[in-house]
Amino acid sequence: xxxxxxxxxxxxxxxxxxxxxxxxxxxxxxxxxxxxxxxxxxxxxxxxxxxxxxxxxxxxxxxxxxxxxxx
Numbered sequence: 001x002x003x004x005x006x007x008x009x010x011x012x013x014x015x016x017x018x019x020x021x022x023x024x025x026x027x028x029x030x031x032x033x034x035x036x037x038x039x040x041x042x043x044x045x046x047x048x049x050x051x052x053x054x055x056x057x058x059x060x061x062x063x064x065x066x067x068x069x070x071x
Contacts, residue, residue, distance in 0.1 A: 003044075025063045041069070 007014075007023035014022065014030060021028040026044035031037055044065060061067055 025065070025068075027063070027065050027068065043069070 003026045004023055006026075007019055010022065011019055014028065018028040018030040022042070027042055029039060029041045031039045044063065
């Protein structure tokens with residue numbers, strides 16, 4: 001899967017929780033205490049790609065990403 005390669009490329013910059021989220025869901029957030037607790041939120045932009053056939057399974061909130069952001 002494409003996101004596995006992306007997760008591996010970013011692994012050195014992420015904590016374990018963010019890495020696992022990126023690898024399994026395609027999105028993640030991470031808080032950086034060394035930068036005044038800056039929070040980075042990365043979303044899966046492929047969720048809106050009209051050629052993404054996985055949207056047939058969950059067209060309104062692919063992978064629960066919108067609910068995750070809301071929470």
